[in-house]
Amino acid sequence: MATQQETAEARQHSGVGFVQTQLATLFVPPHWLKLAGGGELGPIQVAYETYGELTPAKDNAIFICHALTGDAHAAGYYEDDDEKAKPGWWDDLIGPGRTLDTDKYFVICANVLGGCQGTTGPGSINPETNQQYRLNFPFITVGDIVEVHSALTRHLGIDQLLAVIGGSLGGMQVLEWAARFPDQLRSAICLASAAQLSAQGIAFNAVGRRAIKTDPEYKDGEYETGAGPRYGLALARMIAHITYLSDQSIEMKFGRRLQDHDTFTYEMLPEVEFQVESYLHYQGKRFVERFDANSYLYLTRAMDYFDLESQYGSLTNALGKTDARFLIASYDSDWLFTTTQSKEILRALIECGKHVSFIELKSPFGHDSFLIEIEQLQNMITPFLEQAYQSRLMESAQKT
Amino acid sequence: MATQQETAEARQHSGVGFVQTQLATLFVPPHWLKLAGGGELGPIQVAYETYGELTPAKDNAIFICHALTGDAHAAGYYEDDDEKAKPGWWDDLIGPGRTLDTDKYFVICANVLGGCQGTTGPGSINPETNQQYRLNFPFITVGDIVEVHSALTRHLGIDQLLAVIGGSLGGMQVLEWAARFPDQLRSAICLASAAQLSAQGIAFNAVGRRAIKTDPEYKDGEYETGAGPRYGLALARMIAHITYLSDQSIEMKFGRRLQDHDTFTYEMLPEVEFQVESYLHYQGKRFVERFDANSYLYLTRAMDYFDLESQYGSLTNALGKTDARFLIASYDSDWLFTTTQSKEILRALIECGKHVSFIELKSPFGHDSFLIEIEQLQNMITPFLEQAYQSRLMESAQKT
Numbered sequence: 001m002a003t004q005q006e007t008a009e010a011r012q013h014s015g016v017g018f019v020q021t022q023l024a025t026l027f028v029p030p031h032w033l034k035l036a037g038g039g040e041l042g043p044i045q046v047a048y049e050t051y052g053e054l055t056p057a058k059d060n061a062i063f064i065c066h067a068l069t070g071d072a073h074a075a076g077y078y079e080d081d082d083e084k085a086k087p088g089w090w091d092d093l094i095g096p097g098r099t100l101d102t103d104k105y106f107v108i109c110a111n112v113l114g115g116c117q118g119t120t121g122p123g124s125i126n127p128e129t130n131q132q133y134r135l136n137f138p139f140i141t142v143g144d145i146v147e148v149h150s151a152l153t154r155h156l157g158i159d160q161l162l163a164v165i166g167g168s169l170g171g172m173q174v175l176e177w178a179a180r181f182p183d184q185l186r187s188a189i190c191l192a193s194a195a196q197l198s199a200q201g202i203a204f205n206a207v208g209r210r211a212i213k214t215d216p217e218y219k220d221g222e223y224e225t226g227a228g229p230r231y232g233l234a235l236a237r238m239i240a241h242i243t244y245l246s247d248q249s250i251e252m253k254f255g256r257r258l259q260d261h262d263t264f265t266y267e268m269l270p271e272v273e274f275q276v277e278s279y280l281h282y283q284g285k286r287f288v289e290r291f292d293a294n295s296y297l298y299l300t301r302a303m304d305y306f307d308l309e310s311q312y313g314s315l316t317n318a319l320g321k322t323d324a325r326f327l328i329a330s331y332d333s334d335w336l337f338t339t340t341q342s343k344e345i346l347r348a349l350i351e352c353g354k355h356v357s358f359i360e361l362k363s364p365f366g367h368d369s370f371l372i373e374i375e376q377l378q379n380m381i382t383p384f385l386e387q388a389y390q391s392r393l394m395e396s397a398q399k400t
Numbered sequence: 401m402a403t404q405q406e407t408a409e410a411r412q413h414s415g416v417g418f419v420q421t422q423l424a425t426l427f428v429p430p431h432w433l434k435l436a437g438g439g440e441l442g443p444i445q446v447a448y449e450t451y452g453e454l455t456p457a458k459d460n461a462i463f464i465c466h467a468l469t470g471d472a473h474a475a476g477y478y479e480d481d482d483e484k485a486k487p488g489w490w491d492d493l494i495g496p497g498r499t500l501d502t503d504k505y506f507v508i509c510a511n512v513l514g515g516c517q518g519t520t521g522p523g524s525i526n527p528e529t530n531q532q533y534r535l536n537f538p539f540i541t542v543g544d545i546v547e548v549h550s551a552l553t554r555h556l557g558i559d560q561l562l563a564v565i566g567g568s569l570g571g572m573q574v575l576e577w578a579a580r581f582p583d584q585l586r587s588a589i590c591l592a593s594a595a596q597l598s599a600q601g602i603a604f605n606a607v608g609r610r611a612i613k614t615d616p617e618y619k620d621g622e623y624e625t626g627a628g629p630r631y632g633l634a635l636a637r638m639i640a641h642i643t644y645l646s647d648q649s650i651e652m653k654f655g656r657r658l659q660d661h662d663t664f665t666y667e668m669l670p671e672v673e674f675q676v677e678s679y680l681h682y683q684g685k686r687f688v689e690r691f692d693a694n695s696y697l698y699l700t701r702a703m704d705y706f707d708l709e710s711q712y713g714s715l716t717n718a719l720g721k722t723d724a725r726f727l728i729a730s731y732d733s734d735w736l737f738t739t740t741q742s743k744e745i746l747r748a749l750i751e752c753g754k755h756v757s758f759i760e761l762k763s764p765f766g767h768d769s770f771l772i773e774i775e776q777l778q779n780m781i782t783p784f785l786e787q788a789y790q791s792r793l794m795e796s797a798q799k800t
Contacts, residue, residue, distance in 0.1 A: 037666025139666040199650040199676050200642065206677040207638045210684075213671070214631035216616060231614035238607045239639060242600065247735070250599040256707060264705055266437025266539040268697065271613070274704065276599050277606040284610075297668060304674065305664055307656060335647070335735070 004083065011077045015087065015095030016051040016102055019076035021118060023047055026151045033147055037139040043127070046152050047072045047118020048110035051094055052102030054156070059392050061158045062100055062385070063149060064090065064109040065166030065173035067371075068240075068299055069291055071117035074109040092374040099378045104389060105162065112173075113148045114140045114299050116292035123225065123292045134294055135221035142169070142306045146176045150184060160184055162388050165381070167191035167370035168337060169299070172306045175319070175345065179312055182322035187388040189327045189381060191370040192334050194341035195315055195348075196307040201336055204243050205300040208236030212293050221294050233293045234284030241283050246333035246366030250276060315348030326356040327384045331369040357384070404483065411477045415487065415495030416451040416502055419476035421518060423447055426551045433547055437539040443527070446552050447518025448472045448510035451494055452502030454556070459792050461558045462500055462785070463549060464490065464509040465566030465573035467771075468640075468699055469691055471517035474509040492774040499778045504789065505562065512573075513548045514540045514699050516692035523625065523692045534694055535621035542569070542706045546576045550584060560584055562788050565781070567591035567770035568737060569699070572706045575719070575745065579712055582722035587788040589727045589781060591770040592734050594741035595715055595748075596707040601736055604643050605700040608636030612693050621694050633693045634684030641683050646733035646766030650676060715748030726756040727784045731769040757784070 012018055024046045027033040032040035049072045054061060064074050066089070075094035077087050088109075094100040100107045111119035114137070122137035129136075153161060164185045166174045171193020178188050197205075212218055215232030223229065242250075254276040258264070265273060272278045312318035326349055330342035339360045349356040361376050363369040370377070412418055424446045427433040432440035449472045454461060464474050466489070475494035477487050488509075494500040500507050511519035514537070522537035529536075553561060564585045566574045571593020578588050597605075612618055615632030623629065642650075654676040658664070665673060672678045712718035726749055730742035739760045749756040761776050763769040770777070 037664070135668055137668075139668055141666075196656065198647060199654050199656060199674075200645075200647045202656065202674050203642050203650060203676045203680060206674070206680055207635065207642065210631075210638065210671075210681070211611065211635055214635070215614075235607065235611055235614070235635065238610065242603050242607065245600075247598060247600045247738075250603060254599050256596065256599060256602065256710075264437070266435075266541075266705075268535055268537075268539055268701065271610075273701075274599075274602050274606070276603050280603060280606055281610070301668065301673075305666075310656075338647075 007083050011087075015091050015098065016076040018079045019049055019051065019073070019088070020078070021047050021049050021072055023118065024152055024155055026148065026155060033144065035138050036141040036143045039138040041120070041138055044113065044120045044148055045118070045124070046110050046120075046148060048108060048152060049073060049075070049088075050156075051075050051100075051107040052105050054106040054158070057396065058158050059160070059162065059396065060104060060389070061106045061108060061153070061156070061161050062163045062165060063153060063161050064100075064107065065149065065164065065170035065177075066109060066112065067166070067168040067170045068303065069287070069296075070170070071115070072109045072111040072119075073117075075107070089371065093377060093381070099382045099385070105385070108153070108156065110149055110152055112145045112299065114145070114295060114302065116295040119148070121292070122221070122294035122298055132225070137294070137298065139301070140298055141302050142172050142176045143180060143311070145302065146173050146180055149173065150177065150181050153184065160186060162392060163187040163189060163385055165189035165191075166193070168193055168367065169303050171337075172303070175308055176306070178322045178324055179308060179318040182324070185322065185324045186392060187325045187327070187384070188322075189384065190342075190345065191329050191377075192331055192337045192367055194337050195309060195318075195345050197303055198336075198338075198341065201243075202304045204239055205304055208239050209297055209300060211235035211239070212297060218293060223293070229293050230288050233288050233291065233296060234281075236296060237287035237291075238280045238284045241280060243336045244366060244368045246335065246364060248333055248364045249366055252364060254279060315344065316352045319345070319348050319354065320352035322354075324354075325388065326354060327380065328356060328358045329380065330360050331363045331366070331373075332360055333364050334367045334369060336367040407483050411487075415491050415498065416476040418479045419449055419451065419473070419488070420478070421447050421449050421472055423518065424552055424555050426548065426555060433544065435538050436541040436543045439538040441520070441538055444513065444520045444548060445518070445524070446510050446520075446548060448508060448552060449474065449488075451475050451500075451507040452505050454506040454558070457796065458558050459560070459562065459796065460504060460789070461506045461508060461553070461556070461561050462563045462565060463553060463561050464500075464507065465549065465564065465570035465577075466509060466512065467566070467568040467570045468703065469687070469696075470570070471515070472509045472511040472519075473517075475507070489771065493777060493781070499782045499785070505785070508553070508556065510549055510552055512545045512699065514545065514695060514702065516695040519548070521692070522621070522694035522698055532625070537694070537698060539701070540698055541702050542572050542576045543580060543711070545702065546573050546580055549573065550577065550581050553584065560586060562792060563587040563589060563785055565589040565591075566593070568593055568767065569703050571737075572703070575708055576706070578722040578724055579708060579718040582724070585722065585724045586792060587725045587727070587784070588722075589784065590742075590745065591729050591777075592731055592737045592767055594737050595709060595718075595745050597703055598736075598738075598741065602704045604639055605704055608639050609697055609700060611635035611639070612697060618693060623693070629693050630688050633688050633691065633696060634681075636696060637687035637691075638680045638684045641680060643736045644766060644768045646735065646764060648733055648764045649766055652764060654679060715744065716752045719745070719748050719754065720752035722754075724754075725784075725788065726754060727780065728756060728758045729780065730760050731763045731766070731773075732760055733764050734767045734769060736767040
């Protein structure tokens with residue numbers, strides 16, 4: 001068995017090793033962030049991590065936009081993690097020699113506005129009242145989230161990103177970024193996402209929010225930190241979790257296998273009879289330990305509201321201003337963000353003459369594929385980024 | 401405007417007109433029903449309706465098996481219904497000259513065992529304790545439900561049914577009936593169903609049950625009649641309801657349209673922003689008015705447990721003993737009970753040399769199609785029943 005020191009050393013030398021979350025304070029009054037839904041917010045604290053080194057020309061930065069319940073911890077370990085701790089959520093993609101190659105690129109990932117993992121959100125203290133914002137937190141949109149990401153990028157001294165990359169709600173941020181700050185990105189990678197959430201997606205989000213709001217412990221959002229609507233939030237996660245998997249992947253992983261018996265108990269009271277039930281309960285319980293119910297309400301609403309077409313008049317209006325190269329990928333078993341939706345983005349980009357690559361990837365894992373099918377991402381993203389990197393180098397060489 | 405009397409007359413003359421729910425008391429001790437999961441139950445009250453007349457030869461009976469939350473009221477109106485009341489849930493199919501032609505057939509529909517619409521279930525009084533059964537109600541299976549249907553059929557003096565027909569959980573009952581009482585049916589119509597619930601189906605049911613059980617008003621099933629886990633039961637229904645619709649039908653019906661405004665409110669507090677949210681809340685609320693939470697737990701568990709293959713060793717073992725002719729239909733947009741699942745039934749029936757017709761119907765309405773796409777059902781079921789009817793007549797003629 002490895003000693004603790006050996007484990008620590010192994011961690012330090014695999015991928016990006018030990019990492020630290022950093023904090024930036026942006027939009028300090030009177031430079032409030034003007035919100036899309038009206039009102040203004042500031043100061044805004046942003047939790048972010050970076051991996052690799054920024055070049056002196058500051059031209060090698062890649063920004064990762066995380067999905068609904070993700071965080072800034074995309075790669076590596078924290079020094080105080082216990083041995084069993086998992087590395088950051090996209091660790092396999094990030095590090096020396098990996099797809100987001102930290103020998104070449106400077107990789108940034110930041111917790112979204114409205115989140116609960118270090119960036120200002122409904123659980124943060126409102127400086128005006130010295131109380132948590134809770135439901136007094138202003139309504140936020142994907143546009144507002146991207147405003148903060150963009151400001152963080154400038155705060156780090158970066159005028160233009162080599163790439164912005166994200167899946168699901170992260171992909172929505174990528175599209176919004178291209179629409180809102182067309183000159184700030186050289187390339188954009190949008191995975192398992194859409195220019196607007198489907199009505200079915202809104203329906204599932206609505207039920208999740210309802211589960212939270214009808215839990216008596218929700219108390220109209222005025223629950224104490226650490227307390228709150230545990231059951232409601234767990235339910236919301238369980239519902240959402242099913243939508244992240246495919247029928248096929250649930251079948252493969254659990255089928256109709258029973259949890260604790262070889263045969264049916266034929267009893268009503270065992271809460272859990274099938275493995276898939278047990279798994280969902282576990283997912284719900286684990287989620288409650290790491291996520292805030294009010295944040296969940298705000299972020300799912302932002303996701304529901306996201307509609308590039310209605311916001312910019314048309315998809316071509318939204319995506320026509322940037323010169324970024326696009327890589328769009330969908331997964332054949334993803335029924336929450338379908339290939340049809342990715343193709344709408346593709347069509348708009350082609351219509352306005354953009355450079356775009358599109359692929360429908362085969363995977364049994366449904367919407368979660370972009371977090372699981374690492375090899376596909378490696379094969380696809382590595383050369384795409386390399387191309388962006390080389391074109392940037394050539395451009396610099398021509399200038400000098 | 402029609403007078404009340406005119407409305408009443410119109411109702412009386414359309415379809416089957418006014419109907420009454422009848423009650424039968426079966427399995428009177430010591431003739432208890434022996435349950436598949438162990439234990440016994442009796443007496444069992446069954447609520448049922450019949451439409452049309454039974455022939456003296458008692459050879460024209462069709463039994464309708466209802467789905468999860470259905471009831472015995474498949475057609476017609478009750479005399480004390482208010483003007484706005486809807487007719488029975490399959491009214492368009494049942495009546496003189498209709499597909500289930502009450503000029504020719506004697507149509508029976510009974511509320512399932514474990515239900516809450518008149519048949520003995522967890523909300524019924526346990527004669528041993530004079531209290532509601534609640535969670536002391538024994539575990540029931542689809543097999544037990546069919547035992548009661550079968551007993552009701554015999555109680556009505558009918559040895560053999562011309563047809564048994566049902567969709568979803570009703571289709572499961574049809575399959576179980578063919579396996580358990582192979583000589584009791586001449587034909588079987590199984591719509592939007594499966595020989596076992598998929599793991600994804602179990603997952604959605606598990607979340608629904610969790611919503612009920614974690615509602616503090618559930619009180620481990622000991623809630624008062626009329627009270628109970630209103631929010632939890634509504635949530636369970638909202639989740640299930642999404643699975644009954646297709647992505648496409650939600651898109652067609654609601655899209656991303658807003659409920660009360662032309663533009664986003666950009667506020668967290670309006671509970672409802674999109675029409676689809678409002679619709680789901682309404683569905684949940686309406687369901688709570690008519691359904692019992694404990695019944696929902698028992699019936700979804702029975703659905704989860706249903707597995708013809710594991711119960712009978714193989715599908716061919718289960719379906720090989722009957723001489724009934726089968727009609728199997730699935731819907732292309734149904735993702736809860738897929739065409740693949742219907743084809744498994746088809747394959748087994750072909751393998752054991754049965755007479756079977758199969759069709760995948762095109763419809764945008766998802767799993768609910770069998771309740772909505774009446775014309776397709778008419779075109780398909782009318783000739784299938786006519787064939788069964790004629791073959792029965794020929795058989796009788798040969799005998800005499």
